[in-house]
Amino acid sequence: MTLLRVENLSKSFGPTPAIEDLSFAISLGTIHSIIGPNGAGKTTLFNLISGLYRPTSGTIWFDDADITALPPHRRARCGLSRTFQNLQIFLNLSALDNVMVGYHLACDGRFLPSLLRLPSVVRRDRDYRERAVALMRFVGLEAFVDAAADAMPYGALKRLELARALAVQPKMLLLDEPAAGLNPKETAELDFLIQQIAAQGITVVLVEHDMRLVWSVSNHILVLDHGRKLTEGTGWEIRHNEDVVAAYLGEGGRHR
Amino acid sequence: MASLWQPRTGGLLALAGVVAGLPLILPNAFYYDVAILVGINATVCVGLNLLIGYAGQISLGHAGFFALGAYASAVLTGDHGWPPLAALAAGAAGVGMLSFVLAQPILKLKGHYLAMGTLGLGIIISIVLNQEAGLTGGPDGMPVPSLRALGHTVAGEHAWYALVGLVLIVSVWLTLNLIDSPVGRALQAVHGSESAAALTGVDVIRYKVLVFVVSAVLASLAGSLFAHYAGFITPAEASFARSIELVTMVVLGGMASTFGAVVGAAVLTILPQALTAFQDFKMLVFGAVLMGTMIFLRKGLVPTLAGLIRNRMRSGRA
Numbered sequence: 001m002t003l004l005r006v007e008n009l010s011k012s013f014g015p016t017p018a019i020e021d022l023s024f025a026i027s028l029g030t031i032h033s034i035i036g037p038n039g040a041g042k043t044t045l046f047n048l049i050s051g052l053y054r055p056t057s058g059t060i061w062f063d064d065a066d067i068t069a070l071p072p073h074r075r076a077r078c079g080l081s082r083t084f085q086n087l088q089i090f091l092n093l094s095a096l097d098n099v100m101v102g103y104h105l106a107c108d109g110r111f112l113p114s115l116l117r118l119p120s121v122v123r124r125d126r127d128y129r130e131r132a133v134a135l136m137r138f139v140g141l142e143a144f145v146d147a148a149a150d151a152m153p154y155g156a157l158k159r160l161e162l163a164r165a166l167a168v169q170p171k172m173l174l175l176d177e178p179a180a181g182l183n184p185k186e187t188a189e190l191d192f193l194i195q196q197i198a199a200q201g202i203t204v205v206l207v208e209h210d211m212r213l214v215w216s217v218s219n220h221i222l223v224l225d226h227g228r229k230l231t232e233g234t235g236w237e238i239r240h241n242e243d244v245v246a247a248y249l250g251e252g253g254r255h256r
Numbered sequence: 257m258a259s260l261w262q263p264r265t266g267g268l269l270a271l272a273g274v275v276a277g278l279p280l281i282l283p284n285a286f287y288y289d290v291a292i293l294v295g296i297n298a299t300v301c302v303g304l305n306l307l308i309g310y311a312g313q314i315s316l317g318h319a320g321f322f323a324l325g326a327y328a329s330a331v332l333t334g335d336h337g338w339p340p341l342a343a344l345a346a347g348a349a350g351v352g353m354l355s356f357v358l359a360q361p362i363l364k365l366k367g368h369y370l371a372m373g374t375l376g377l378g379i380i381i382s383i384v385l386n387q388e389a390g391l392t393g394g395p396d397g398m399p400v401p402s403l404r405a406l407g408h409t410v411a412g413e414h415a416w417y418a419l420v421g422l423v424l425i426v427s428v429w430l431t432l433n434l435i436d437s438p439v440g441r442a443l444q445a446v447h448g449s450e451s452a453a454a455l456t457g458v459d460v461i462r463y464k465v466l467v468f469v470v471s472a473v474l475a476s477l478a479g480s481l482f483a484h485y486a487g488f489i490t491p492a493e494a495s496f497a498r499s500i501e502l503v504t505m506v507v508l509g510g511m512a513s514t515f516g517a518v519v520g521a522a523v524l525t526i527l528p529q530a531l532t533a534f535q536d537f538k539m540l541v542f543g544a545v546l547m548g549t550m551i552f553l554r555k556g557l558v559p560t561l562a563g564l565i566r567n568r569m570r571s572g573r574a
Contacts, residue, residue, distance in 0.1 A: 052454075088448075090445050090447075115433055
């Protein structure tokens with residue numbers, strides 16, 4: 001079953017198109033990687049799917065609904081969630097509250113109940129605080145439950161973004177370069193984490209330069225170049241595609 | 257007793273203690289007058305801090321909302337004979353509606369542009385109050401009848417002190433509730449990163465509008481109280497300088513600290529009284545305080561002090 005379908009998507013900033021006439025589909029329950037050289041339009045594509053950018057033309061279908069015109073917060077409600085290449089942590093909040101914001105849709109966000117601190121609000125907050133702690137443990141942040149976000153190291157903040165994105169309880173999770181800046185041990189842990197997330201039935205879409213991680217986790221790979229689809233297929237197909245090797249991987253990249 | 261260290265328990269208790277205990281050391285009516293003005297300013301600042309400190313938006317026009325509340329009470333009770341509480345509620349509802357309508361376009365602006373937008377709004381309100389002399393008495397101002405409710409007239413410094421103190425405590429209580437709730441987290445998330453907030457499902461525009469309206473309504477309520485207390489108001493209440501004063505109080509006390517807003521309001525209300533000899537330099541002092549805070553106490557008085565105490569306690573335990 002198809003979860004996300006992108007049809008003839010284009011986005012230009014000025015005269016140069018960042019994404020041009022792109023079409024592809026992502027099936028439910030897969031781990032899907034998007035690779036390509038810098039400037040190929042990978043992050044632009046994520047911004048289009050998550051609603052931070054409006055496409056110049058084209059349509060985005062998610063879970064059988066046309067979400068092309070929906071603002072980002074409505075897409076989160078549909079079951080889309082993401083992390084960012086340049087971290088977007090709420091540095092003015094504690095680590096735990098960052099994850100709690102991820103549960104925003106599950107908590108009672110109405111004004112008057114919050115203002116009067118009704119018991120129902122307090123109870124639900126307490127329940128979700130427990131779940132937030134569990135989620136932090138799941139991503140390996142048990143040591144930072146009481147930490148202020150602005151006192152955490154880079155690697156921990158990347159995990160915190162992951163925990164927050166999972167708190168949205170998404171059907172599809174977009175990860176923008178999750179391995180960037182991580183050492184090999186941390187990348188191996190991330191690899192394991194991504195597989196665990198996928199095992200929970202969450203469709204994972206990955207933009208990543210670390211080919212070792214890409215080869216390891218992906219069921220399916222989409223290769224972008226200059227905003228267009230170069231090709232797509234399984235890891236084996238991509239590795240043996242001469243165009244991809246020429247445009248991006250190089251001879252060494254096949255074997256990493 | 258760790259729970260007593262929470263702002264919502266210990267902090268509120270401490271505030272109530274100060275408000276209740278202060279009359280023991282206030283020697284005469286002049287000091288009561290200053291204390292009442294502190295309470296009124298603090299009420300405005302607690303709301304403004306939700307907007308500036310927590311949600312990360314700026315308003316250089318909040319004196320406008322304060323003045324609109326004051327004039328709504330003055331005109332409706334004085335010229336139309338409304339009961340003061342009805343006039344106060346009508347003023348708050350009117351300001352709420354006005355800020356709701358204006359918030360949509362204004363809060364689409366960011367940074368300097370938002371500052372300019374709210375600045376323009378405050379100036380327009382000030383001009384209208386000055387020019388509509390038939391309604392407002394123009395630059396000369398207008399008298400305001402005293403506050404009567406439930407058959408009682410609030411008169412004398414003791415009654416006013418009690419009323420304003422109660423209003424402040426209730427405002428702080430509601431504000432603390434709000435901050436420690438899904439709404440408060442959403443507001444702070446908007447401050448931290450608008451795109452990340454939106455992608456966790458926070459309707460960024462809705463919460464920005466909400467906090468703008470809440471802070472405007474609180475300013476309007478405080479304005480109504482001030483009008484009845486002072487008995488006479490002028491368009492100077494809506495002036496740009498007054499808006500800057502309010503922002504300075506919030507920044508000095510500490511952004512994203514409710515008690516900081518109260519302390520900031522107290523310091524900057526008392527300071528000009530203590531420096532009456534330098535009346536002409538009031539704005540100079542405010543400017544210097546704002547600059548000094550930004551340079552030396554970036555987090556503001558209360559968060560800086562709280563951090564120092566926490567560090568001291570931690571090193572004492574170690």
